[in-house]
Amino acid sequence: VTMSVIKYSSPTSAGAECIDPDCSWVEQWVHRAGPRKDIYYEPNEVKAAIVTCGGLCPGLNDVIRQVVFTLETYGVKNIVGIPFGFRGFFEKGLKEMPLSRNLVENINLAGGSFLGVSRGGPKTSEIVDSIQARRIDMLFVLGGNxxxxxxxxxxxxxRKRxxxxxxxxxxxxxxxxxxLMDKTFGFDTAVEEAQRAINSAYIEARSAYHGIGLVKLMGRSSGFIAMHASLSSGQVDVCLIPEVSFALDGEYGVxxxxxxxxxxxxxxxVCVAEAAGQVSELTVVLAFAFFRSIYH
Known part of the structure; x- marks a missing residue:
């Protein structure tokens, strides 16, 4: 799927097309989350489970809390948390945790994951065996790639079973x-924390003779954190992100x-997203060493 197939978006769908002068929307794919007129399950018969996997991320407890709140709003009463990621499905001594509004009311005030996290786990078949044995109807999985x-x-x-x-x-x-997502949870916190590093680099660079402050930020293959942090701080002269190509040398080079x-x-x-230009760290170090030698 490529972004080129998306022409417009509607209030309910990220892929939609306006087909007439009155703008009648034809929804194509990727429907937005939200309340629906009809629901598949009988809420009072549902058992829902929540599991958090991988590393920690700001906002995990907020998501757990809101999932519980929303399920209860729909009338679901049997909600459980699976402790310590997928391991909670098979590890002896790890029991599922009953969840309710009263229990999760204030977990958003604490960091980490209320349910605990882990990496890896058992075979898929063993996890599904456990899901089947526990009579779970809905599984909410919070995690990364x-x-x-x-x-x-x-x-x-x-589906196979x-x-x-x-x-x-x-x-x-x-x-x-x-x-197609408006914003992933944890992003705002990342931008806020990144600004602290930028502010420190700004103070160091301004205080030094011909100082250059260099901040490298996370982002894998995207420059959202670097871009938003640079714009928010108002102190960055150059922001390098992987989505925009650039040259280090030459007449119009960095x-x-x-x-x-x-x-x-x-x-x-200078603020650099980690995958910007795919330039090796050695190149960046040599470039700035060159500037130091000229303007020392």
Whole structure:
């Protein structure tokens, strides 16, 4: 699927097309989450489970809390948490945790995961065996790339066995690198924390003779954190992100621009997303060593 197939978006769908002057929307795919007129399950008969996997991410407890709140709003009373990721499905001594509004009311005030996390786990067939034995109807999986691959495998195995189990995957990434999503949870916190590093680099660079502050931020293959943090701080002169190509050398290269900044204002701050230009760290170090030697 490529972004080129998306022409417009409607209030209910990320892929939609306006087909007439009155703008009648034809929804194509990727429907937005939200209340629906008809629901498949009888809420009072549903058993829903929540599991958090992989590393920690700001906002995990907020998501757990809101899932519980929303399920109870729909009338679901049997809600459980699976402790310590997929391991909670098979590890002896790890028992599922009954969840309710009263129990999760204030967990958003604490960091980490209320349910605990872990990496890896048992075979997909063993997880589905456990889901079947526990009579789980809905499984909410909070995690990253590997976790989502696991959730997809669980879904495929459930379909193979013709089990009526809904597997709902919630992307866990501070990088905001999921197409068609307005914003991933944890992203705002990442941007806020990144600004602290930028502010420190700004103070160091401004205080030094011909100082250059260099901040490298996470993002994997996306520059959302670097871009938003740079715009929010108002202190970054150059922001390099993987979505925009650039040249280090040449008449319009980054190094020449930095040279001009040093001449005009005496210092500069550079923010680099980790995959920007796929430039090796050695190249960046040598480039800045070159500037230090010139303007020392």
């Amino acid at each position: 590997g976790t989502h691959a696991g959730a997809n495998a669980i879904h495929d195995e459930c 013709k089990l009526k189990v809904s597997v709902v995957a919630v992307p866990k990434t501070i990088d905001n690198d999921i197409p 190094l020449q621009h930095l040279e001009q900044l040093i001449k005009n204002k005496g210092f500069c701050v």
